[in-house]
Amino acid sequence: MVTLSRTPSHPHERNPGTPFDLSAVEGALVNRSAIERRAATLPTRRTVKKEWQAAWLLHAITTIDLTTLSGDDTPGTVRRLCAKARQPLRPELMEALGIAGRPIATGAVCVYHEMVPTAVEALKGTGIPVAAVSTGFPAGLNPHALKLKEIEASVAAGAAEIDIVISRHHVLTGNWKALYDEVRDFREACGPAHMKAILAVGELGTLKNVMRASLVCMQAGSDFIKTSTGKESVNATLQNSLVMVRAIREFYEQTGYKVGFKPAGGIRTAKQALDWLILMKEELGEEWMQPHLFRIGASALLNDIERQLEHFAYGRYASMQYQPLG
Incomplete structure (x- = not known):
């Protein structure tokens, strides 16, 4: 049997943003060689095995914006x-893992605006939020008023x-x-929706630009900063993620406001999900x-997590053709 982690019942205070501080932005520095060394060694220095790995992967499911x-x-x-x-794992697998009847769902479902009403209706009563990509996604070159x-x-x-x-x-x-x-302006247009x-x-x-852009977006009131659209040639890497989470730490130390982090694009395997969870634990805490x-x-990550959990439960991997999203 594995144990599911729990999200704190009291959410943190939302980041309201701060006045623009150019000196803080221009004064931000990045030691590239140190970042490269840290990112290269992080996947090799830390690992989780057996039932601990299964528990971490179950937790990873709850953080996915499907x-x-x-x-x-x-x-x-x-x-x-x-x-x-709504049901990321098949009932028989949950029973084999010893978590039958325990609630587990993904963090959100992310779609284009056109599909928001469909997703909202499909998720009604579940508490799973719908996230919409916006402002001329992915290029961001639409007129500002239209955004x-x-x-x-x-x-x-x-x-x-x-x-x-x-x-x-x-x-x-x-x-x-x-x-x-x-x-x-985007934050004001979002109103109660988290940005x-x-x-x-x-x-x-x-x-250095990644660090400075992170700080500016947090000063402007971002609730999360996210690496990528998933449409660029280079998306989430441990290097650029490390720069961004350290910007989050710096902003928190200066203001007391907690800003979230979302890596996106190219994260397809359970091992990668564990790497990013370890990064968050070591750099920012539980x-x-x-x-x-x-x-x-x-989009594809959940399939591999399910396969790894099947191996833990049954001692064998199922073919991808048997995965619901395969």
Whole structure:
């Protein structure tokens, strides 16, 4: 039998944002060689095995933003995804793991605006939030006024979380005040919906830009900072994730506000999910491993986690064709 972890019943105070502080942004430094060494050794220095691994993987399921962002998405596709979010593991597997009857679900379901009403209806009464990608996702090059209307429309349709994309050119040209103003407008348009700011780290050029963009988005009131859209050539890596979580730590130490982190894009295996959970535990502590402060944006990850749990329960792997989302 494995034990499911529990999310704290009292959520942290939401980050309201702070006044723009250019000196803090321009003063941010990144030791690239140290980041590279830390990221390279992290997967090899820490590991979890057997029943501990099974427990960590069960917890990882609760942090997944189960995602479909394809041009051929249909209401049927989304309803199928929502069904998987509601019951990520088959009943017989849960019984074999000794957790039959225990509630377990993914952190959210993430879709385009067009599919928000379908997802909201499919998840009604479950408490699983719907996240909508917005602001001209993935390129972020729509007119600013249209981006705000897109956010407002998704919130009105029932999205409880909004994943916005920043204008990368503000970062690449060093126009930090413009980035702050843009993200601040997005936060105001989100209203009660929590906002995840997608940096698209693979398009920002340097780790220093990743650090500075992270700080600006948090100053502007982001509830989460997120690595990628999943559409770039380089998405979530341990290197850029390490820079971002250290920016979160720095912001927390300076302001007392806790900001969440979401790696997304390219995280497909259970081993990778464990690497990111270990990163959060070692860099920020156990609270930042919980779904209210940590999410993994993924579509295929849940399949591999289920296969690993099957191996733990039965001593063998099932073919991918037998996975519900395979």
